[in-house]
Amino acid sequence: MNRKISLLSRSVSIILNVFMGLILFQIVYFMYFVFSDTSFELDTQLPNGIMTILSFGRQSGEIDQTLVGTLNIIVSFSLLFTTLIGYFIVSKLFSDMAKSEVPFKNFQVKKIYILSILSLICFLILTVLPNILYAVFLEGTYVQVNVDGGLLLLSIIFYTLAEIFKYGESLQKDVDETL
Template sequence: MKLKRLQKMSYFLHIALKILSVSSVIMAIIVVLMKFFSSKNVMMNKLESDSIFHFQTEFFAGVDNQQYVQTEEWILVGIAVFSSILIAWLLWTTSMIFKDLAAEFTPFSDIEVNRLRRIAWLLLVYSLVPQIVYSILHTVLIPGYSITLGLNTSFFFALIFYCLTEIFRYGASLQKESDETL
């Protein structure tokens, strides 16, 4: 009885996560189109609200930095699109885990371990790479420099998912050993 309920819930989560994944890509496309076709009406701001540890330093060479506002906004659009694609990939991978759980409830398999590892890596990339890419692009394209680094909750979730991956890897080896002895 509980297994059927878990499979139904897994199927629901599979569909919901796929919808969220596709929505993330559609949002990224809409942001690019809005910025491209009506750049005067769309403004991008960077926000570091969920950072636990945050370091930021900036220096603009020269007095007038208004000419570089559009460049910085395009950098932010690019980073937002990159982040949205990472989120979409992460949600899609997670939905595939729930799809397999809905079809046949075998959480301890090598496929699921690999997907959990992929989620951990995607979370790690999501937490660090956009900050680094922003700092590099800002420093290269705009006179002066900008260095931004922060550890947000997604970094810690990446570590947690990596630990869960190792737990599931051990469970998968026990499952394989159990299946071979029968």
């Protein structure tokens, strides 16, 4: 493989490993405060993505903000764990590319497909999970819809890249068989 691509792949893999360490630290930090007697303010707002294209909410009755904050922490932990898995897969993808002679391998295509599915899961976590948790744990009517277009777009981009890599794999196989 091209030396420049190999070096870039190793660099991206190292950077992603650092990000995974930071996410793990954040998870441990939040868990310490959630499960210890230390008091802290619960954030009752879900983070909006860069490309939030639709966000609205409606409620009737009084809502316990501490419970809402706790439910939002559950959603945030779900997103953090999904993101951690995604970073791990991307890190392995670039690490394997750095070691391989050709980037178009079947296991690389599968990893990119998995990234597409993980992005879609993150989209569903932000869109569906809060409403399920609110419906189960909160009295009264509470509806909040967040549609993060960035995560949906990312899922489509990863799927498209997987298809491109799949096509590249078939071309690589043809070239290898011809020679």
